[in-house]
Amino acid sequence: MTNTQxxxxxxxxxxxxxxxxxxxDVTAEGTLTDLGANSVDRADVVTMSMEDLGLTVPxxxxxxxxxxxxxxxxxxxxx
Amino acid sequence: xxxxxxxxxxxxxxxxxxxSFTRALRAGRCGIGPVPDPGDGGPRLAAxxxxxxxxxxxxxxxxxxxxxxxxxxxxxxxxxEPLQMDLVAAMQAFxxxxxxxxxxxxxxxxxxxxxxxxxSGYAHDLHPKYEDNPAHLPARFALHFMDTDRVGTxxxxxxxxxxxxxxxxxxxxxxxxxxxxxxLVESGAVDVCLVVGAMTDLSPMEKRGLATLxxxxxxxxxxxxxxxxxxxDHEGFVPGQGAGCVVxxxxxxxxxxxxxxxxxxxxxxxxxxxNSLPDPREEGEAKxxxxxxxxxxxxxxxxxxxxxxxxxxxSGDLAELAALRRALGDSFGRPWVNSTKGLVGHCMCAAGxxxxxxxxxxxxxxxxHPNLNLRHPINDDCRLAPGRLRDADIxxxxxxxxxxxxxxxCIVLGRER
Numbered sequence: 001m002t003n004t005q006x007x008x009x010x011x012x013x014x015x016x017x018x019x020x021x022x023x024x025d026v027t028a029e030g031t032l033t034d035l036g037a038n039s040v041d042r043a044d045v046v047t048m049s050m051e052d053l054g055l056t057v058p059x060x061x062x063x064x065x066x067x068x069x070x071x072x073x074x075x076x077x078x079x
Numbered sequence: 080x081x082x083x084x085x086x087x088x089x090x091x092x093x094x095x096x097x098x099s100f101t102r103a104l105r106a107g108r109c110g111i112g113p114v115p116d117p118g119d120g121g122p123r124l125a126a127x128x129x130x131x132x133x134x135x136x137x138x139x140x141x142x143x144x145x146x147x148x149x150x151x152x153x154x155x156x157x158x159x160e161p162l163q164m165d166l167v168a169a170m171q172a173f174x175x176x177x178x179x180x181x182x183x184x185x186x187x188x189x190x191x192x193x194x195x196x197x198x199s200g201y202a203h204d205l206h207p208k209y210e211d212n213p214a215h216l217p218a219r220f221a222l223h224f225m226d227t228d229r230v231g232t233x234x235x236x237x238x239x240x241x242x243x244x245x246x247x248x249x250x251x252x253x254x255x256x257x258x259x260x261x262x263l264v265e266s267g268a269v270d271v272c273l274v275v276g277a278m279t280d281l282s283p284m285e286k287r288g289l290a291t292l293x294x295x296x297x298x299x300x301x302x303x304x305x306x307x308x309x310x311x312d313h314e315g316f317v318p319g320q321g322a323g324c325v326v327x328x329x330x331x332x333x334x335x336x337x338x339x340x341x342x343x344x345x346x347x348x349x350x351x352x353x354n355s356l357p358d359p360r361e362e363g364e365a366k367x368x369x370x371x372x373x374x375x376x377x378x379x380x381x382x383x384x385x386x387x388x389x390x391x392x393x394s395g396d397l398a399e400l401a402a403l404r405r406a407l408g409d410s411f412g413r414p415w416v417n418s419t420k421g422l423v424g425h426c427m428c429a430a431g432x433x434x435x436x437x438x439x440x441x442x443x444x445x446x447x448h449p450n451l452n453l454r455h456p457i458n459d460d461c462r463l464a465p466g467r468l469r470d471a472d473i474x475x476x477x478x479x480x481x482x483x484x485x486x487x488x489c490i491v492l493g494r495e496r
Contacts, residue, residue: 019156043218044157051208051215 253431276432319424
């Protein structure tokens with residue numbers, strides 16, 4: 001699975017959780033918080049993406065995530 | 080301090096708003112129908128809400144500020160549907176009470192959600208996902224499985240910052256909520272209180288459990304079964320989906336805000352029966368009716384109408400009519416008596432609120448809705464409403480709710496002059 005594919009999955013879920021956003025708003029450099037996601041929204045994006053990608057990442061590892069790119073990288077390491 | 084009703088909202092099997100509920104009650108429309116056989120011996124009849132779309136139901140509340148509608152979509156678009164129905168009912172009530180125009184102090188507004196074990200069906204539906212991989216449970220599950228999610232979400236949408244909580248009393252939960260909210264207003268803790276009769280999302284296992292106790296109609300022969308309150312052939316209740324909301328408010332606050340009082344909560348009583356069983360008992364039921372009338376300062380001869388608990392279980396219907404005879408004495412045959420459950424099924428935790436709304440509607444529009452499927456009444460002395468619409472002049476009404484585990488409740492509603 002490429003990072004691009006993982007990014008597309010994350011993006012899709014960000015748009016599901018935050019339906020007011022436009023697709024172009026979601027970039028690898030951006031953060032979920034800046035896009036308006038609250039703490040549970042962010043956790044939802046993570047669980048939904050893990051399910052779509054068929055991955056399991058321990059909850060503690062998400063502490064290192066600071067933007068969408070680092071989220072994609074973490075998911076990629078477990079793919 | 081007088082407590083009045085200034086707003087009402089409903090989503091149930093026969094209506095999606097109070098005006099459509101009024102028409103459905105007049106017409107004696109029945110929302111009960113067969114459901115696919117769960118294959119576990121559980122209920123095969125239900126009164127389901129049909130065609131509910133949250134987005135459309137929110138858009139229909141166009142008199143509310145766009146900010147409120149957007150807040151509702153943002154807070155609850157991915158919530159379980161039962162919460163969405165509660166929210167829509169509350170939006171209707173909030174709008175009717177005019178709380179979006181003549182606002183109340185947020186810290187003087189309360190929220191009581193009546194009900195418990197509200198989301199078992201939701202948890203049941205997620206169980207396969209949990210079995211497959213627990214890490215894939217939605218993050219929101221931790222919020223959504225809690226009954227108090229209804230309190231949190233609704234308080235966010237309406238900006239309620241006063242007292243709030245859930246209350247429970249099995250099938251009497253709706254009345255328990257109304258009584259608690261009435262007390263919050265009377266005590267001066269709040270000026271306005273939303274009471275939400277919460278949509279109860281039973282899991283198949285729970286429905287099967289109720290069937291095991293013999294409380295449910297149509298388990299054997301759904302095609303022949305009906306919900307038949309007060310009929311010799313009554314055989315149990317039919318589960319119904321429903322959410323209701325009433326806004327209770329001090330008469331002073333309503334007057335200050337220029338809100339119309341739709342009815343008055345004149346009195347009430349809630350007593351336990353020291354009885355853990357599902358068995359209804361005449362004495363305890365009669366006691367709350369007598370106490371509620373005394374609390375309201377009205378006598379038995381003042382009661383024009385009784386919205387009975389009447390789930391259509393044989394023991395429940397018999398006990399309630401015996402209790403009513405005991406409570407009303409010589410006036411037993413005077414008030415009209417009907418059961419809204421024959422039309423909307425048993426809305427479980429929401430039933431008391433749904434039936435309080437039905438009572439206020441009949442009071443304001445001067446009619447009693449039909450008792451459906453009543454061919455051979457179990458009592459000839461009681462003035463049971465017939466199978467067709469009757470005009471009725473209702474000044475005072477009782478609305479009963481009783482719950483498994485000995486929760487006996489009665490409220491007295493009065494027409495505003």
